[in-house]
Amino acid sequence: MASNSHPARRPTVTDVARAAGVSVATAGRVLGGYGKVGEEMRVTVQEAADRLGYSPNVVARSMRSGNTHSIGFVGADISNPFFATAMRGICDVAREEGYEAILMNSDDRLETERNAVRVLLDKQIEGIVVAPTSVTDVEHLKRAQEQGVPVVLLDRHIPMLDTDSVGIDNEAAAREAVEHLLELGHRRIGLLASVDPEESPELVSPPGSRKLIVHGVARPSIERIRGYISALGGYRIPPRRRDLRYSPIGDIAQAHQQAFALLGQRPRPTAVFAADNVTTQGLFTAARAHGLSVPGDLSIVGFDDLDWTTLVEPAVTVVAQDPLAAGRQAAQRLFLRIKGDTDPAEQIVLATRLIVRGSTGPVSPSAAGMPATD
Template sequence: MPRILGADVTDTVPGRPPTAADVALHAGVSKATATRALGDYGRISQKTKQRVLAAADELGYRPNAAAQTMNTGKSGSLGIVARGITNPVWSVAFQGIVDAARESGKTVLFAGSGFDVAEERSAIDLFLGKQVDGLIVSAADNQDARHLRRAREHGVPLVLWERRVPGLDAPVVEADMRSASAELARELLKRGHRRVAFVSTLAQPTTHYERNLALPASIISDKIEGLFDAFDEANVAAPVDLVRFPNRTSEHIAKAFAEVLDHTDPPTALVASDSQVAETMLEVVRERGLRVPGDVSLAMFDNLSWARFTVPPLTVVAQPDYDMGRRAAQLAMGQIAPTHHSSGSPPFEAKLILRASVGPAPRNI
């Protein structure tokens, strides 16, 4: 005879947490039915499912994640692998991922690769071992992505963050950095700047850059080539000799800025590829006693709150990191559950925010 839900709550054994069998007994259904309702799989009427869930709530039942994964083949989680977890931009994007995942009842597992392909591979293997329902990966190197291709070939739902991987069939969440970068360069050219330095970082540093050089990060290529697109439009020689790729230590970034500032034909504007590079850029400019924008104009990609409070406020190229994070999670879940949209991801708009750090090029240059 079916139990009356809520008639009493004595179906559990004192001293241990309630089990699926306890929930089944309390809801008046078989253990198999309760398991399907709690795991959200198999055929079961909505009325019965609600009765089981209500019984679970009344008993304080919490599902066993390992057992649920074994029963359903799904862990209810997404795995996130970020190349640089110290970049504060990631915290904003990560919040968007977490919020979207939580709204769909999923948890998020997070790992950092430190821009190391081997670490990225290990993190992905770990997540696959935990049977995550999908992966969001900020690839350490888009030219060494065999592990990503293997994961995709095995049917693992995969979303790429900002970095496109040639030949990999996976949606990419990114902003249109090339267009925004070109807009920045047009504003610099309009103010008389012809010598514009660009500094980013790579795991394998180099002081040499050629137009359309294949880089391990498509987003960096977009930023550089966007700048140079505007130079091409204006029939002005692109300052490829002022591009630098140091490694990611502040010491080497500072050395790269020193090199371009000491050039025989020095820059009148400095552009930092991200906020961490920009911090060192500001330090070098201050140490040299350069006036901004009187001696040199400054700009960076990333729009962190502190950029508004530098003296003068710093010109930035901004992207909607939180919204991008939400879309990444939605795409990953869309590949898992047909009820979500996952047909693709057109680029988000990146916006140039002009501030007082950009001014006319010095007349004596």
């Protein structure tokens, strides 16, 4: 038998006024937070609103006031601890400003990111922090700016976009990590990196040179590969293509598979730099699967100081960055723009540090004696 029941109607200001025994105008002033109302009357109206389960129509209110007191964050992969922690920083700042943050996950897919930005704009948000999937296709971000919505970039800098960005010097951070291994005597050093399959790095040798140059868009992974090659170049060591392995962004299974293949080579590297937290995890598990002693058989340097890197034995040497500070800085820049700051766009570069732990050590005599081949 068909039911005659209907979904409960959302309580209105009129309903609250009737329940409180006051005029609609008085209820509107209390619930809208404007005008003068006595404390006793304010309490009466608020109690009535609570009893009825009244909540304001944010969209309607935003049309009247011109703002929603909300910002958006489009993260590349919120399951990644870096973006999860950065999100916490953004939400903390938003709360301090009396705003709410709406989270969207792009899954590092451009079309998903475009849709996320469209949804946020439809919700009348006042600003967006985004970790862009592409550093070349940014028309959707430009459109947001053209609509008067400020945009701040997290973890990426896009020269063609006139906006603030917060990130690190990826090339310098990677160079310091690999130089640490070189100073320990390692000369055959592998690299693992997560890359976008559609924007994979291209290693080319200039005519008449054994050097390799990395071609690719300025994503963090590409910049870290450049840092790796730069460090080797400082010791006059030509990188070998066979020692550079890539896996799709965020794919831990592929990261493990690529690491396992790298460590199965003969000769294998005596040390490996993993250029992000996903490949760091894949590398550590692959070393265990091969039965390698760390750092006796293999030295490991990873990226991001995650909890697990200090809970394993040995603890992992890592390049540490501060995603909480990055999120806070990005949100703070965004609120400056929301409040009307018109200063030129700023590229904020946060410091990193190399934390040396037990996973790196001098190259062992047996490993150093292995013949090197391309």
